[in-house]
Amino acid sequence: MRLKLPLATLAFALGFGLAQAAPLDKTECIAPAKPGGGFDLTCKLAQAGLLEGKFIDTPMRVAYMPGGIGAVAYNAIVAQRPAEDNTIVAFSGGSLLNLAQGKFGRYNENEVRWLAGVGTDYGAIMVAENSPLKSLKDLAEAIRQDPRKVVFGAGGTVGSQDWMKAALTAKAAGLDPKAMRFVAFEGGGEGLTALQGGHIQVLSGDASEAEEHIKAGAKIRVIAVLSDQRLEGGLADVPTAKEQGMDIQWPIIRGFYMGPKVSDADFKVWVDTFDKMMATPEFAKLRAERSLYPFSKTGAELDAYVKKQVEAYRKIAAEVGLKVAK
Missing domain, CATH: 3.40.190.150 (Bordetella uptake gene, domain 1)
Structure with missing residues (x-):
């Protein structure tokens, strides 16, 4: 067997x-x-x-x-x-x-x-280095004076992360996001070029990305980081949005x-x-x-x-x- x-x-x-x-x-x-x-x-x-x-x-x-x-x-x-x-x-x-x-x-x-x-990473709000906007307070004042002259840009379409950062910033500054002048770019690089060229006034993106661009010589300035507290590293001196009276975190x-x-x-x-x-x-x-x-x-x-x-x-x-x- x-x-x-x-x-x-x-x-x-x-x-x-x-x-x-x-x-x-x-x-x-x-x-x-x-x-x-x-x-x-x-x-x-x-x-x-x-x-x-x-x-x-x-x-x-x-x-x-x-x-x-x-x-x-x-x-x-x-x-x-x-x-x-x-x-x-x-x-x-x-x-x-x-x-x-x-x-x-x-x-x-x-x-x-x-x-x-x-x-x-955390969201960041950027302007051109020669921009008269030095803070979120300046941005809110510019919007109150004439919202048509403040054009936001981001590397993403409506509903994307970067659009949301712009929309929340505009809303906190007293502007209905639906009325926000907004330009969508294929990526952060295109938006950065447009910002430095004066085609947009405000760019929403990421803090780490902004820091790397500044190190590489980009003529931009970060006016707010969307974090719960200030960041370490090259953006340590940039105030949070909350410090500037806008409770936005991203x-x-x-x-x-x-x-x-x-x-x-x-x-x-x-x-x-x-x-x-x-x-x-x-x-x-x-x-x-x-x-x-x-x-x-x-x-x-x-x-x-x-x-x-x-x-x-x-x-x-x-x-x-x-x-x-x-």
Whole structure:
């Protein structure tokens, strides 16, 4: 009589064993855009931090999935790849704003497992170096005198993050965002050129981006940062909007989420790994090299933060006349 054993039992009996791949084996980070942007930067920050900290043995693969400013990747992970325990997806504050406006289709912020927030940037309000506008008070006065002469610009269309920063600033200065003169550019570089050329008077963007442009010789001045307190580094002397009487804050967090069906055990492995990695001075250095400011939240803490932010974005979007998701 021949003894028939299941393959796994036979392998074990022969002393081999069939080990299941661990969540930190053959890791992949999905950047929901083309190479070179903020999502790419976010994935490569995790790639460098995990490898240099020896949390993974081989470099994390970065895959690009552009479409809908994050919508294609979000839908793919939820509907097609929900249980991949070695895959993380980059997100930003812009992703949360899009969720608040229903731009990710039928899926909302409750569909994924929010893994880690690893850094943040903040909004910034810029003018040309030779502009008579030296503060938000000057901007508000210029708007009161003649709003038609104050043209805002941003690297994004109506409803985007940069448009929201401009709209909130205009609103705080007493101007209905619907009446705001606004020019949308393909990116921050085009807006910067227009600002220096006098084609627009105010540009809304990111603090780190503004700092890098100033270092490179751009003839611009930052008149406000949209953070809860003053920033470190080259913009340390720039007052917050709140200091100037306009309670506007716009953090731009960067982080990762995972599929909704990743097991609790595997998710915990990732959470614990990011907690350890972000506590090291080596990671702080990597984050600073990418012009990001400290922000470290994982697991349940990040989940609560994300849900709160999306709800806040829904209210803000409604206040400036945009459509919001229920």
